[in-house]
Amino acid sequence: MTPPLTLRVPDPDGRWTAVRLCSDLHLDSRELERRDGEWVLELPPLGLQRLEYELELVHADGGTETGTDPTHDEVAPGAFGNKSVLEADGYAQPAWLASDAPAGAFAAVGLGPAMRRQVIARVWSPAGLERDQPAPALLAHDGPEYEQLAFLSRWAAAAIHDGRLPAFRLVLLPPGHRDNWYSASEGYARALAGQLVPELRRRVPVAGPLAGMGASLGALALLHLHRRQPDVFGGLFLQSGSYFTPETDPQEMGFARFGRIAPVVRGVLRARRAVRPIPVVLTCGAEEENHANNVLVAEALERQGHPVRFVSNLDMHNYTGWRDCFDPHLTDLLEVLWA
Numbered sequence: 001m002t003p004p005l006t007l008r009v010p011d012p013d014g015r016w017t018a019v020r021l022c023s024d025l026h027l028d029s030r031e032l033e034r035r036d037g038e039w040v041l042e043l044p045p046l047g048l049q050r051l052e053y054e055l056e057l058v059h060a061d062g063g064t065e066t067g068t069d070p071t072h073d074e075v076a077p078g079a080f081g082n083k084s085v086l087e088a089d090g091y092a093q094p095a096w097l098a099s100d101a102p103a104g105a106f107a108a109v110g111l112g113p114a115m116r117r118q119v120i121a122r123v124w125s126p127a128g129l130e131r132d133q134p135a136p137a138l139l140a141h142d143g144p145e146y147e148q149l150a151f152l153s154r155w156a157a158a159a160i161h162d163g164r165l166p167a168f169r170l171v172l173l174p175p176g177h178r179d180n181w182y183s184a185s186e187g188y189a190r191a192l193a194g195q196l197v198p199e200l201r202r203r204v205p206v207a208g209p210l211a212g213m214g215a216s217l218g219a220l221a222l223l224h225l226h227r228r229q230p231d232v233f234g235g236l237f238l239q240s241g242s243y244f245t246p247e248t249d250p251q252e253m254g255f256a257r258f259g260r261i262a263p264v265v266r267g268v269l270r271a272r273r274a275v276r277p278i279p280v281v282l283t284c285g286a287e288e289e290n291h292a293n294n295v296l297v298a299e300a301l302e303r304q305g306h307p308v309r310f311v312s313n314l315d316m317h318n319y320t321g322w323r324d325c326f327d328p329h330l331t332d333l334l335e336v337l338w339a
Contacts, residue, residue: 005051005086007032009039010071018058022066023051024316025287047286049091049314050321052076052083076320077149083318096327097154101161102127104153109171111199114191117176121196123204124153124170126160134207136168136338139200139233141182141218143172150323159331166338171200175218182217183242183257184224184264192221193229208338209234213330215322216290217242219282223297224264230276235337237330239283239322243268243293251289265293269300277305281333283325286312309333 009019009032019032019039025046032039043051056066068075069084076085104126111119122143129135138156146152152170159165173196175181181188200206212222212233219241226233243265244252252258280301284294291312298310311329315321 003088004045005043005048005088007041007043007051007053007086009055009069010037011039012037015059016057017060020056020058022054022056024289025051026289047312047314048316049088051086052078052316052318052320053086054083076318078318079145079149085320094155094324094327096158097151099154099158099161101154101157104129104157106153107131109200109203111196111203114196115176115181115185115187119174119176119196121174121200122147122172124156124172126157126167126169129167129169132205134205136166136208136211136334137171137200137204137206138168138211138213138334139171139173139197141173141212141214141221142175142178142216143170144174145319146213146215146322147172149319150326152326155323155326155330159327159334164331165334168334168338169204169206171204178217179255179257182214182221184220184261186228188221189225189228192225193232197232211235211237211334211337213237213239215239215241215319216317220261220264223268226278227264227268227271230274230278233278235279235333237281237283237333239325240285240288240290240317241282241294241297242290243297245269245293245296248293248296249289265297269296271300271304274301274304274306277307279307279333279336281309281311281329283311283313283322283329285316285321286314288317290317 021030032041055069058064072084074085075082104124106122106124109121109123140146160167214222219238222236244261245265282298284291298308302308313325
């Protein structure tokens with residue numbers, strides 16, 4: 001466990017009558033205590049180096065507002081807007097964020113239809129790689145979000161520049177109707193395996209095994225695809241996968257696609273042997289609701305013969321936590337896959 005985090009919200013003028021923490025953490029109390037002109041919440045020992053949060057502020061007239069911490073400047077962007085950030089002493093951003101590697105370039109590549117929508121991927125190539133030159137490729141679900149919020153191409157450029165990985169391309173797939181496409185949809189799995197990946201290989205010179213990465217439902221969709229079509233991907237990087245079951249995730253049973261996800265996950269957990277074992281890295285925040293189901297899936301995949309690495313990272317369900325796992329874990333996976 002890391003040293004406990006303490007949240008402090010200065011309020012010398014007594015603007016608020018109560019302050020509450022809003023986060024995904026499971027806590028006995030979210031109420032901050034007023035002490036000497038500030039509101040204080042001492043969090044219990046947790047597997048966290050940083051916490052993204054919002055505050056609920058209660059005014060004297062009974063009105064409330066919820067948003068980022070107005071007394072704290074540090075914020076992190078996310079898929080659902082900015083959050084304030086509390087960082088533990090010793091937390092450091094990945095060194096590759098400061099790399100002076102050339103940025104590379106993007107091109108739009110049409111991959112045809114999936115689920116009655118045309119899919120256009122952004123394909124990134126590193127500086128110096130010719131357009132018609134074959135190279136390995138990493139396909140990312142929620143690709144635009146990975147790029148915007150986790151700087152995926154910056155990590156790739158740094159890994160190539162430092163000689164850790166060969167020159168390779170990133171294929172950033174947009175999510176379409178995310179909750180439908182990525183929730184163990186048979187239609188999307190067929191489209192990905194039968195249309196999108198073959199068209200990618202026709203339009204872009206891909207060399208060697210294709211790698212896939214995704215987070216949350218995007219990770220579930222890749223695992224589901226590998227169960228159905230084991231020859232599409234040669235390695236998977238799965239972050240905070242939404243591997244819901246009634247036993248581990250009763251809080252998710254109201255999700256419209258829960259009834260489709262749970263049987264697929266149950267099939268993964270009960271399978272005895274992999275049809276085609278491939279290297280799989282799973283990462284999940286140590287304090288996430290998804291941690292228990294990710295542990296079960298990792299254990300099942302290892303029993304079935306997949307080379308598996310499971311990483312409990314010291315963050316929650318957010319793009320910064322996922323970003324902080326790229327190196328060394330994604331780097332190591334691709335180094336082995338493309339050796």
